[in-house]
Amino acid sequence: MLNPQSISVVEEKEDVIYTPFSLFQQWVMNRSFPSKVMYGQREVTVTIQPHPDRKEQYMLSTTLCNKLKLLKDQQHHIYESNGTLHIGPVVGIFTAGFTGGTYKPIGERSSMFAKLLSEAMQLGVTAYVFGTHHIDWNEKKINGYIFDKSGWSQHPLPFPTLVYDRLPNRRIERLPATTETKMKFEQETNMLWFNPGFFDKWSVHELLYDNKHVRNYLPDTLNSPEASQIEEMLHRYKNVYVKPTNGSLGIGIQQIIKRRKDPFYYCKFRxxxxNRLRRYTSLKRLLRQQFSKGLEGYMAQRGIHLLSCNGKPIDFRVHTNRNRDGDWEVSAIAAKLAGTGSVTTHVTSGGKILTLQDIVNEMGKSKSITQDIKIAALKLSDSLSEKMEGVIGEIGFDLGIDHEGAVWLFEANAKPGRGIFSHPNLSASDKRTSRLLFEFSIYLYEQLIKRQVAVKR
Structure with a gap:
């Protein structure tokens, strides 16, 4: 893949593209010229000419730019294949929750998307944010939002080569307008959707459990458990977490505790x-009160005696991304300290974000825990991306380490939150995770252009 290049625009009424002089000479020698140019899903038949000043630059006519809906004033990757010049990649970030204005067009998430689009521009990737109502199906264009040094603005842009799914929640994903959009886009032959949908906790558990190389990271887990099964888990592990299989952000998670010499059962929840704590005289009463609709759609997971700091348990949020070679790498690690009385380490429940260095220094832990976490995250990423349908480009893991040093997986997220990056010492990781999304997009773009049937997973 070539490095991104600037494209000049010249006032002309013909669909013409002026190419670097040496490239034109090469085509003359080969007696073969491209006849089309493609940008996103826009394809136009063109006339190829050498740069009039013999410069090693591309120059497009205004007519051609308008037909392609080319985003000017930024660099682009240009790649020749099978008689077509491909300009791109064009990445559409699909989401919801638009305000209708250009100050904060996606509400409080606007700053997150602005960071993503800034990284895309630096890499020569055309990226924009859009929702279902921005699509013009007849004209095959999208009135998407871009972000540059002038701020947010809306532009008519071509259908994307790649769609990065960043829908905020499952409810919006299930809306008829959303499902219809996905169905229509699936019919586009040159389009690839990555990070589609949300992970179901039980499905993730089953997929990983089938792989003997990562099975040891999984705590004992039961789907839609019976009361007797929870009783047995409590007898073995003293505490059990009950989670909605389709939950997120820690919402709905409850912890059941049964100490050996204590006759009561305790439930922590939010x-x-x-943060609340209730005491019950029996497990039957606890389950009837806390889960009045039953445990269908929940999973029970053994509690782990985690590393702690000042008596508060710690787990780790680990981001993994695929890079320009399509390979997984660990892009961010942060520690999360549980809030007082909290059932989870989520900041919304009073949790606190710490850097891994904080933990290593303050608790005197070996730096080997960093390596153990990275090895686990990469193995889990490889296993999930091999088994999951669709192309996965990023994952957020919640991992824990027990007092014996074993690593445990609590959750995998297809659309990881970016709350850990509020920590001032994690700004470099914030930038890295954003940048890797579009490095991977360049990799996917190259695979599509080469017409490779199987994209490396």
Whole structure:
């Protein structure tokens, strides 16, 4: 893949593209010229000419730029294959929750998307944010939002080569307008959707359990458990976490505790913005009160005696991304310290974000835990991307380490939140994770252009 290049625009009424002089000479020698140019899903038949000043630059006519809906004033990757010049990649970030304005067009998430689009531009990737209502199916264009040094603006842009799925929640994903959009885009032959959908916790558990190389990272877990099964888990492990299989952000997670010499059962949970603890005389009463609709759609997972700091348990958020070679790498690691009385380490439940260095220094832990976490995250990423349908480009893992040093997987997220990057010492990781998304996009773009049937997973 070539490095991104600048494209000049010249006032002309013909669909013409002026190419670097040496490239034109090469085509003359080969007696073979491209006849088309493609940008996103826009394809136009063109006339190829050498640069009039013999410069090693590309120059497009205004007529051609308008037909392609080319985003000017930024660099682009240009790649020749099978008689077509491909300009791109064009990445559409599919989401919802638009405000209708250009100050904060996606509400409070606008700053997150602005960072993503800034990284894309630096890499020569055309990227824009759009929702279902921005699509013009007849004209095959999208009135997408871009972000540059002037701020947010809306532009008519071509259908993308790649769609990065960043829908905010499952409810919006299930809306008829959303499912219809996905169905229509699937019919586009040169389009690839990556990070589609949300992970189902139980499905992830089953897929990973089938792989003997990562099975040791999985805590004992039961799907839609019976009361007797939870009782047995409590007898073995003293505490059990009950989670919605389709939950996110820690919402709905409850912890059941049964100490050996204590006759009572305890339940930790969060409601109305507060961490709560209730005591019950029997497990039957606890389950009837806390899960009045039953345990269908929940999974029970053994509690792990985690590393702790000042008596508060710690787990780790690990981001993995695929890079320009299509390979997985660990792009960010942060420690999360549970809030007082909290059932999870989520910041919304009073948790605190720490850097891994904080943990290594303050707790006197060996730096080998960093390596153990990275090895686990990469093995899990490889296993999930091999088994999951569709192309996965990023994953957020919640991992824990017990007092014996074993690594445990609590959750895998297809659309990892970016809350850990509020920590001032994680700004470089924030930038790295954003940049890798578009390095991977360049890799996918190259695979599509080469017409490779199987994209490396």
């Amino acid at each position: 409601t109305n913005g507060q």
